[in-house]
Amino acid sequence: MKKIIFLLCFLLVVSQFPSVVESQKTEIKSSSINQEIDDMLENVNESTLYHYLENLIKIGPRFTGSDNCRKAAEYIDDEFKNMGLYSYIQPWEYIRRKCQNVVATLNGTDNSSDAVFIICAHYDTITSPYLLPTKDQSVGANDNGGGVASIMTIAKLFSESSFNNTIKFIAFSGEEVGCFGSLYYAKEAYENDENIVAVLNLDTIGTATTGKEGNNFKLWVPERSRWIYDFVGEICKKYQEFFDLQAHFYPTFGCDHGSFIKYGYDGVLFSEYEYSKYFHSAEDTIDKINFTYLEKVTKCVLATLYELENNPIDIQVRFVNPREGYFHIFDSEPIRMPFFNSIRFRYSGLTFILGRTTAKVEVKSKEDFSRIDFVLDGEYVFIGNSSNITEWVIRGFMGPLVGRHTLAVYAYNSSGKVSYDEMDLFIVSPLPSFRPIFPRKQ
Numbered sequence: 001m002k003k004i005i006f007l008l009c010f011l012l013v014v015s016q017f018p019s020v021v022e023s024q025k026t027e028i029k030s031s032s033i034n035q036e037i038d039d040m041l042e043n044v045n046e047s048t049l050y051h052y053l054e055n056l057i058k059i060g061p062r063f064t065g066s067d068n069c070r071k072a073a074e075y076i077d078d079e080f081k082n083m084g085l086y087s088y089i090q091p092w093e094y095i096r097r098k099c100q101n102v103v104a105t106l107n108g109t110d111n112s113s114d115a116v117f118i119i120c121a122h123y124d125t126i127t128s129p130y131l132l133p134t135k136d137q138s139v140g141a142n143d144n145g146g147g148v149a150s151i152m153t154i155a156k157l158f159s160e161s162s163f164n165n166t167i168k169f170i171a172f173s174g175e176e177v178g179c180f181g182s183l184y185y186a187k188e189a190y191e192n193d194e195n196i197v198a199v200l201n202l203d204t205i206g207t208a209t210t211g212k213e214g215n216n217f218k219l220w221v222p223e224r225s226r227w228i229y230d231f232v233g234e235i236c237k238k239y240q241e242f243f244d245l246q247a248h249f250y251p252t253f254g255c256d257h258g259s260f261i262k263y264g265y266d267g268v269l270f271s272e273y274e275y276s277k278y279f280h281s282a283e284d285t286i287d288k289i290n291f292t293y294l295e296k297v298t299k300c301v302l303a304t305l306y307e308l309e310n311n312p313i314d315i316q317v318r319f320v321n322p323r324e325g326y327f328h329i330f331d332s333e334p335i336r337m338p339f340f341n342s343i344r345f346r347y348s349g350l351t352f353i354l355g356r357t358t359a360k361v362e363v364k365s366k367e368d369f370s371r372i373d374f375v376l377d378g379e380y381v382f383i384g385n386s387s388n389i390t391e392w393v394i395r396g397f398m399g400p401l402v403g404r405h406t407l408a409v410y411a412y413n414s415s416g417k418v419s420y421d422e423m424d425l426f427i428v429s430p431l432p433s434f435r436p437i438f439p440r441k442q
Helices: 001-013 035-042 046-057 069-082 141-158 180-191 225-236 255-262 293-311
Strands: 088-093 098-108 115-122 164-170 195-202 214-222 247-249 268-271 315-321 324-328 353-355 356-367 368-376 379-384 391-394 399-412 418-429
Touching: 035 046, 035 164, 035 293, 046 069, 046 141, 046 293, 069 088, 069 098, 069 141, 069 164, 088 180, 088 356, 088 399, 098 180, 115 293, 141 164, 141 195, 141 293, 164 180, 180 255, 180 356, 195 225, 195 255, 195 293, 195 315, 214 225, 225 247, 225 255, 225 268, 247 324, 255 268, 255 379, 268 293, 315 399, 356 399, 379 391, 391 418
Parallel strands: 115 164, 115 195, 195 268, 214 247, 315 418, 324 353, 353 418
Antiparallel strands: 088 098, 098 164, 214 268, 315 356, 356 391, 368 379, 368 399, 399 418
């Protein structure tokens, strides 16, 4: 009983602390343009996007948990299956809410690779005012029917080709009420050790009323996913003849891609340059969509996903201990935390540690890896000049380690390429280390 009371008190205290999250950065270089992607980009057109969007919004408002939301999921699932993709409806439930995601998979041809790339968008809609189901409901043409139409268009084109690594096309529900659907999927993916390399989230990508808006878009980027932003920038330069767009960096990890960030994955959000004045209203209808702009953004996302998928992943490092979203008491068997929503409790995916615990990493590399560095709160705390060192005991230096901290790891292969992973911790460890670690700035 005392242990249970202590655990509850501990959770109540730490829920008040703000979140700090980051993750893996894998070096990927852009491949050369080839006829296959040229043809794909040429086949992204306004009529296909209009077709998928029109059929979706004909269903009506799609408030999470509603009958229309179920009908929309069935429509998306049927379309994915018609493309020849393996697709299923994934139910989820959280306290008073329950609904479903739609997950379609294009399996990779390389049996030695477990890498997964995800492109996603939410299909549920908001009601006005304040999420209450009133008669003034939105059919969500831009928020986020356009995003769904975009991933379905890309799925159709990709389904006609093959790729080394697995690609998943996911339509989430529950975004407008707390990102419940994506949080459920990300948690399950983590529990199943799914190796998700990058998540491309599309949300409100269909309006542009000026020339400036039509040539720009926002990329909402958590710091740990900045490598994706840099990659997209190169894509925009390389494929300028197909879509004249420029990405603008905005630091955030909210929305559905943020759910993946919480569980140690990298992701970004594509959105329009300026939000429509019809955002979150009953006037968010198909006649407000700029299909020329929607086509351009879709081409940009397609090219990004294609290039990411077709580039080799030379080295990856991932934490295997501590576990994300678990309670660790020293090095005993960790306790799985219940499923909490991040907006309400602010610590879904956060790892709790009581006492000294061992950090362990797994490295996948095409070459021998030469070095692993552990970094705590931006300071190098251990430099392992040997490929045999994949563990480090988490501890303070000359004092206890208490509060919220960020633990990162860098792994280098023999060619000097580097991979990175990071996790968010709340630690109460009264046992200090007197070993001189000689920390230095990153």
